[in-house]
Amino acid sequence: MRGLALSLLCMLLPFAAEAAEPSLTVSVGGETRNFTRQELLARSDAATIQVPMDISYRAPMAYRAVPVAALLAGMTIPPDSVIEAVALDGFVAQLPLDLVLNTDESKAVAWLAVEEPDRPWPKLPEKDVSAGPFYIVWTGAGAGSIRSEQWPFQMATLESQPSPASRWPALAVDPSLPATDPIRAGQALFVVQCLTCHKLNKAGASDVGPDLNLPQNPTEYLSARGLHDLIRNPKTVRTWPAQAMPPFPPDYLSDREIDLIAAYLKHMAGRKAAN
Numbered sequence: 001m002r003g004l005a006l007s008l009l010c011m012l013l014p015f016a017a018e019a020a021e022p023s024l025t026v027s028v029g030g031e032t033r034n035f036t037r038q039e040l041l042a043r044s045d046a047a048t049i050q051v052p053m054d055i056s057y058r059a060p061m062a063y064r065a066v067p068v069a070a071l072l073a074g075m076t077i078p079p080d081s082v083i084e085a086v087a088l089d090g091f092v093a094q095l096p097l098d099l100v101l102n103t104d105e106s107k108a109v110a111w112l113a114v115e116e117p118d119r120p121w122p123k124l125p126e127k128d129v130s131a132g133p134f135y136i137v138w139t140g141a142g143a144g145s146i147r148s149e150q151w152p153f154q155m156a157t158l159e160s161q162p163s164p165a166s167r168w169p170a171l172a173v174d175p176s177l178p179a180t181d182p183i184r185a186g187q188a189l190f191v192v193q194c195l196t197c198h199k200l201n202k203a204g205a206s207d208v209g210p211d212l213n214l215p216q217n218p219t220e221y222l223s224a225r226g227l228h229d230l231i232r233n234p235k236t237v238r239t240w241p242a243q244a245m246p247p248f249p250p251d252y253l254s255d256r257e258i259d260l261i262a263a264y265l266k267h268m269a270g271r272k273a274a275n
């Protein structure tokens with residue numbers, strides 16, 4: 001009986017292992033590549049990298065990783081596009097091409113960190129899961145300038161997409177605003193830090209959180225102070241077990257940057273898309 005169970009197990013295990021082998025899909029300009037975890041770890045350009053300040057773990061970390069630029073090498077990236085990183089939980093980051101393709105360590109270099117099956121990563125702070133199997137991390141002198149939401153964890157796909165400005169005109173500010181208007185700075189921050197989970201005017205690729213302009217804009221039902229507190233740390237406004245929005249500590253967004261995002265939201269309350 002035992003022997004039978006064992007031999008059945010031996011027959012089934014390879015299939016189970018195959019089904020469980022995570023893989024990353026890269027789609028650029030109509031061409032699609034698929035990389036299994038094993039393939040990524042076996043690549044000659046896989047390296048052990050040190051990340052002095054990992055923004056998701058909030059600690060120094062070391063990873064086996066492959067340069068993101070190498071995964072895109074030889075693919076024809078359409079002009080005016082970004083690399084959209086989609087995570088297993090529906091989080092969607094838009095990563096600017098110049099950042100993703102840079103390999104010069106005097107700036108910031110993007111790596112795809114790969115969780116090794118026999119050396120699992122720790123759980124993320126306040127989460128029940130690790131950042132694996134695939135996680136985009138940054139090294140180089142400019143890594144400190146990479147925003148918290150540009151470190152997507154539990155990644156599933158990388159895909160080229162038109163830049164947010166051309167793909168979603170409904171995010172646009174009043175075109176008569178001067179180029180230096182703070183509302184434009186708020187818009188840029190919003191696209192990097194908030195559009196990853198929220199739509200606005202139905203524009204955006206994620207549905208993790210609610211649309212922040214339709215039917216109502218938070219500046220229409222929250223006080224300025226309440227909105228600021230909510231962005232800094234939603235738990236200071238209200239709290240429940242399934243709450244999913246993360247806090248933005250001062251090293252993710254300064255007080256001034258929160259105010260810029262709030263100014264953009266307030267401006268967009270006057271620019272609602274047709275419902």
Ligand code: HEC
Binds near residue numbers: 149208212261
């Ligand atoms: C990782 C995903 C994620 C990110 C990033 C994120 N949010 Fe959220 N947000 C949520 C979710 C999910 C909710 C719904 C409440 C909850 O579960 O926390 C929410 C709720 C909110 C609310 C309250 C809406 C309401 O009526 O209750 C506001 C306002 C808000 N987010 C603004 C922002 C802003 C501004 C940013 C960018 C600085 C941002 N969020 C970034 C996921 C996110």
